[in-house]
Amino acid sequence: MLVLLGLVVWGAVVYPDLPDEVPQHLGTDGVDSYAAKSVGSVFLPVFVYAGVLALMTGVTVFSLRMRPESELEPGARTSPFVNRPRTRAGVRLLARAQLFLACCIGLTMGLTxxxxxxxxxxxKSPGGGFELLTLAxxxxxxxxxxxxxxxxRTADRSAR
Known part of the structure; x- marks a missing residue:
């Protein structure tokens, strides 16, 4: 949420000073698409990140509610489409990693x-491998x- 808030504040501060056309796509040869300055075109990365953050938060909440394999009754039917964590500690680790990924996606949006x-x-592109740096x-x-x-998965094998 802090990354999203930072992007909103940063965008609001620079918006009045932006040129009439703003870059919309940065290819390997530089900017190859522009759009007229508007709230929609300028804040597109913020809107996309807000959607990604909402989705990732929902997935994390779902993950935290999932019962790990260690808490299932013997012989309980499980869906073959759910790859359950082995333990409650694994559930928490997965949830933290999902939220960390959401934060990292926000940093990628910030670099764009x-x-x-x-x-x-x-x-033109800032050069120096900026495209790769953006995805890092x-x-x-x-x-x-x-x-x-x-x-x-490896903690489960070593416990056996």
């Missing part, structure tokens, strides 16, 4: 706003989530 919310007309926070969040899942 560096270009989109430039107060000067931007025609989300990649870190995905790795953390995968690590949480793998940790739960």
């Amino acid at each position: 706003c560096l270009v989109m919310w430039s107060t000067e007309k931007v025609d 926070p989300t990649a870190v969040g995905v790795l953390a989530l995968l690590g949480a899942v793998l940790r739960d």
